[in-house]
Amino acid sequence: DAGVIQSPRHEVTEMGQEVTLRCKPISGHNSLFWYRQTMMRGLELLIYFNNNVPIDDSGMPEDRFSAKMPNASFSTLKIQPSEPRDSAVYFCASSPPTGAPHNEQFFGPGTRLTVL
Amino acid sequence: GEDVEQSLFLSVREGDSSVINCTYTDSSSTYLYWYKQEPGAGLQLLTYIFSNMDMKQDQRLTVLLNKKDKHLSLRIADTQTGDSAIYFCAETPPLSGNNRLAFGKGNQVVVIP
Numbered sequence: 001d002a003g004v005i006q007s008p009r010h011e012v013t014e015m016g017q018e019v020t021l022r023c024k025p026i027s028g029h030n031s032l033f034w035y036r037q038t039m040m041r042g043l044e045l046l047i048y049f050n051n052n053v054p055i056d057d058s059g060m061p062e063d064r065f066s067a068k069m070p071n072a073s074f075s076t077l078k079i080q081p082s083e084p085r086d087s088a089v090y091f092c093a094s095s096p097p098t099g100a101p102h103n104e105q106f107f108g109p110g111t112r113l114t115v116l
Numbered sequence: 117g118e119d120v121e122q123s124l125f126l127s128v129r130e131g132d133s134s135v136i137n138c139t140y141t142d143s144s145s146t147y148l149y150w151y152k153q154e155p156g157a158g159l160q161l162l163t164y165i166f167s168n169m170d171m172k173q174d175q176r177l178t179v180l181l182n183k184k185d186k187h188l189s190l191r192i193a194d195t196q197t198g199d200s201a202i203y204f205c206a207e208t209p210p211l212s213g214n215n216r217l218a219f220g221k222g223n224q225v226v227v228i229p
Contacts, residue, residue, distance in 0.1 A: 004158070033216075042221035043159075043204065056216070091158050102147045102166075103208055105217060107158025 004108035006092050012114045018080040021111045024073055025094030033105060034067055034077050035091040043091075049075065061086075082115045089113070120205055120220035127226045134195045136223045138188040138205035145207035148181060149217065150190045153202040159219075162203070163190075192225075200227045 005024040013019055025032050033048040047057040049069045057067070064083070069075040079086055089112050093105040120140045128134040140148070146167050151159040165172045165179045165188075172179045178191040188205050202224045206217040 031216075043219045045216070045219075048216060093158070102149075102164050103217060104161050104164075105159070107160065109156075109158050 004092055004094055004106055006090075006108035006111050008111060009109065010112045010114075012116065013082055014116050015083055016081045017115075018078065019082045019086075019113060019115075021077040021090050021092075021113070023075045023077070023092030023108060025075070025092070026096075026106055027073065028096060029094035029106070030072070030097050031095045031105075032069060032075050033091075033093040033095075034075070035093065036088045037091060037110070038088045046077070079113075082113075084115045087113055087115050120207060120218055122203075122205060122220040122223045124221070125224050125226075127228060128195050129228050130195060130197060132195055134192045134199070134225055134227075136190045136192075136203050136205075136225065138190075138220055138223075140186050140188065140205070140207050140220075142207055142209060142218075143183065143186060145209075147208060148179075148188050149206040150177075150179065150188075151204040151206060151219070153204065153222070155201070159204060195225075195227050197227050197229060200225060 007022045031050050034046040037043045046059045047067045052069045067077045089110045091107050091110045093107045095105045122138045147164050149164040150162045152162045153159045163174050163177050165181050176193045180189045202222040204219045204222045206219045209218050
């Protein structure tokens with residue numbers, strides 16, 4: 001399996017522009033998570049989906065952030081308009097259906113976003 | 117609630133042992149986890165321990181769990197340069213279901229050759 005796939009790996013944009021980050025979870029996984037990692041705040045959970053349905057978006061910073069999961073194999077995280085403080089590494093992770101004795105999340109390689 | 121705390125930085129000489137500590141607040145967590153993040157990569161599950169265990173050994177890794185003090189530690193024996201990474205402890209928040217995890221802020225380990 002290719003693992004969780006994220007694109008782009010790097011994104012540099014100017015303040016005010018729209019940014020779209022993409023994620024393809026591992027086939028068969030039914031939970032998908034978006035995280036943001038910065039030096040100051042560490043790893044933050046932004047939103048997660050179960051069976052394509054958003055379960056908890058309380059970590060989404062503000063209305064400029066939105067996430068969708070139109071089907072089991074694709075999710076997007078959009079920032080519009082972007083601001084310099086959004087600069088971070090954004091990770092997508094997926095996990096298989098509950099039933100395993102322990103939870104394991106499989107992380108993608110991340111998208112490093114720089115907003116100038 | 118979910119509040120996982122870790123110290124920030126540790127340097128260790130190659131061949132020595134390293135110990136990373138973590139405290140958590142939710143005593144109802146069934147499993148506790150250690151994830152490893154190598155430079156430029158995502159997190160990867162390293163090991164985990166069931167909450168009714170005090171210790172788990174996996175090759176060079178030893179996990180110790182003190183439920184009374186809500187303290188979790190990871191010991192890496194014979195630390196190697198490939199162990200340089202950020203280590204996160206994590207727990208499953210109560211009633212979260214859906215495989216959600218609460219991560220600590222991470223502890224960066226730098227192995228000096």
